[in-house]
Amino acid sequence: MRAGGDAPVTVAHLTAPTDHRAQMIEDVRHGLTAYRKHLASKYFYDARGSELFDEITRLPEYYLTSAETEILAERADSIMAEVQPDELIELGSGSSDKTRMLIESMQRNSSGRRYVPLDISEEALRSAALRLCDDYTWLEVEGLVGDYVPDLGKIRRRGRRLIVFLGSTIGNYVPTLRHSLLRSVAAALEPGDAFLLGLDLVKDEETMIAAYDDSPGVSAEFNKNILHVINRELGGDIPVDAFEHVTRFDRELSCMSQSLRASRDVVANIRALDLAVTFVAGEEIHTEVSCKFSRIQVEREFDAAGMRLTHWYTDNGDRFAVAIGSLQTPP
């Protein structure tokens, strides 16, 4: 594929679409037959889910994006000057909007020209890749459609790496899964590479709840989109309007927790699973956690995964942090 610019854009699948569907069938069956029903947040993101997420990032209540933007705008040049990456690999890249600050800084620092966005949403990935290619004719964009949990290790190395994971997406993983994900990141690094991680920080509950329960109802629509995805992809007839968006702060896990609560008794059929699922009024399907962090916790989690925290930058309001890590050096 070639857009208006000179450099090529390629978009390849790391996971075959049939494998993705088989995994989805297994995950949804497991989640909807569990004692406490749950669905994996990666299934929010079809084309509509990605659009809704972008809409959320533009809401004034969703402070995460503006706070992370503030940090990257101030720090991108010094980070790029220090790491001097040949390639920028981004996990869960979405619109790649904030990444533009890093890409532009990569050019100012005359380091690499290769950008590898990896996302589960093919539509979001393709449109972002084309826009980038139009705007940065010098940039080589190698888009990868896949799941960064099993697929990160499949990315071909082309020199010194900066792996980027923005938007506090790491917070969508509970501690044990986060540990495995951070270990996969460490396994994809070599000495001299770096990892840049965006993290939402613990703060007052009111501010956090407003970010996940905005008054125009975009977060609610985003949450319910997971049911539309299941209905379409797996031949389901879940009545989406019978579910309401619920968000609360879980102090024990230090995370916002999102779920969908049945407002009445429901029986739904999912053809691809050959399954009838029942919900009693008030029952919830857990859909997402958005964990919140502190510096000490990130230091510990990097350390447990074989990395060390080298830099910690926050916005002026101390709402959000960008952490830089690298491999631990042997003693």
Ligand SMILES: C[S@@+](CC[C@H](N)C(=O)[O-])C[C@H]1O[C@@H](n2cnc3c(N)ncnc32)[C@H](O)[C@@H]1O
């Ligand atoms: C919270 S959004 C963040 C988007 C963007 N990085 C930002 O900071 O605005 C999460 C992104 O990760 C992608 N995603 C979610 N789970 C994924 C997975 N398991 N593998 C790959 N991409 C995933 C979604 O499609 C979405 O683009």
